[in-house]
Amino acid sequence: MRPPQKTNALRILDALGVRYETASYAIADDHVDAVTAAQEMGVAPEVVWKTLVAHNENNAPVVFCIPSQAELNLKKAARAVGAKKIELVNLRDLTPLTGYVRGGCSPIGMKKIYPTWLDETAALFSRIYVNAGARGLQVIVAPGDLIRATGAKTADLT
Secondary structure, eight states: OOOSSOOHHHHHHHHHTOOOEEEEOOOOSSOOOHHHHHHHHTSOGGGBEEEEEEEETTOOEEEEEEETTOOOOHHHHHHHHTOSOEEEOOHHHHHHHHSOOTTOOOSSSOSSOOOEEEEGGGGGOSOEEEEEEETTEEEEEOHHHHHHHHTOEEEOOO
């Protein structure tokens, strides 16, 4: 079932002709991490992916998508993007950079197009869940379609 109101991420997927489904979960007053979101939706945490926004030593934003239960390896991430170092952006900078809020940040449809990297383990799955651009809403999409929608590259990030 599709949500009554489309997010920017879903409009972009529609424009590209990408087949997808959506899933939702109840949002609490506090932050719900991706592992908890997977539990709420009744799916394995390895198919639910989180979107992390970082910047390199020149303060240029970079986006990473990794499995919900994984931790971004900053050294591997820096190596993947050809940077000396990578740091996660401060949460207060997330919305001005992306147009999305914490817990509702999609790799698709940010305010600007940033270099995006998908952990190489995405190839193990026919479909993965990523945030659809709103808290409590996920889009279920083939990794190849996510790559097409974001221009992502793949690398070992965890």
